[in-house]
Amino acid sequence: MPADPSTTKRRCGDCTACCDGWLKIRIRDHDVYPGHPCPFSRAGQCAIYEERPVDPCRNFVCGWLAPTSPLPEWMRPDKSDLIFLPASFVWRTIPVDVAVAVGARPKAKARAWLEAFSRDTRRPLLLQSDGDWHANGPPQFLTDMVERLAAGRGPWPSV
Ligand code: SF4
Ligand code: SF4
Secondary structure (H helix, E strand, C coil), X not given: CCCCHHHCCCCCCCCCHHHCXXXXXXXXXXXXXXXXXXXXXXXXXXXXXXXXXXXXXXXXXXXCCCCCCCCCHHHCHHHHCEEEEEEEEEECCEEEXXXXXXXXXXXXXXXXXXXXXXXXXXXXXXXXECCEEEEECCHXXXXXXXXHXXXXXXXXXXX
C-alpha cells in the first residue's frame, strides 16, 4: 500500500509487504491475508494505483515509513521481515505497538532491536513469530494478553 510519497521522507522502494497478505485487509471485496496477497499487486506494482482505495491503501503508513519512525533504515519491512504498527491499540491507557511477521518470523536482529526498544521506552509490544504472539511489557500486560488469546480474541482487531 505505498503511501503518497509527498507525506513521507522515506520511500517504500521495493517493499510491498503490506500488499502481500501479511496484514488482514479487504480490498474491493477481496479478503487479503497470509497466503492470499492483494489480487491487484502485480510484479511489485499496484495495478490500480490511481484508483486504489483510500482505506486502507492511501491512508496506510507503516511504522517504518512514518515521518517520526524510531526504526532504523535497515528495518524496512521487506528487509526485517516485520511490519511495525505503532500504537495499534490501547491497554489500560498505554499504547501498544504491534509487529506483524512478514513470512514465518521476523529476522532475529530486527526482533531483538524491537524488544530492546520496547524495554527501553516501556512501550508494551506484541510481536508475531511462527504463528504465535509474543508479549513484551509489564507482567499484567502479559497476563492480560494470554487471557485474551486463550479466549479466542485476537490481540488486535485487524491483524
Ligand atoms: S490495491 Fe494496490 S495498494 Fe492496495 S493493497 Fe492492493 S496492491 Fe496494495
Ligand atoms: S509495509 Fe511500509 S514500507 Fe512496505 S510498502 Fe507498506 S507502507 Fe511501504
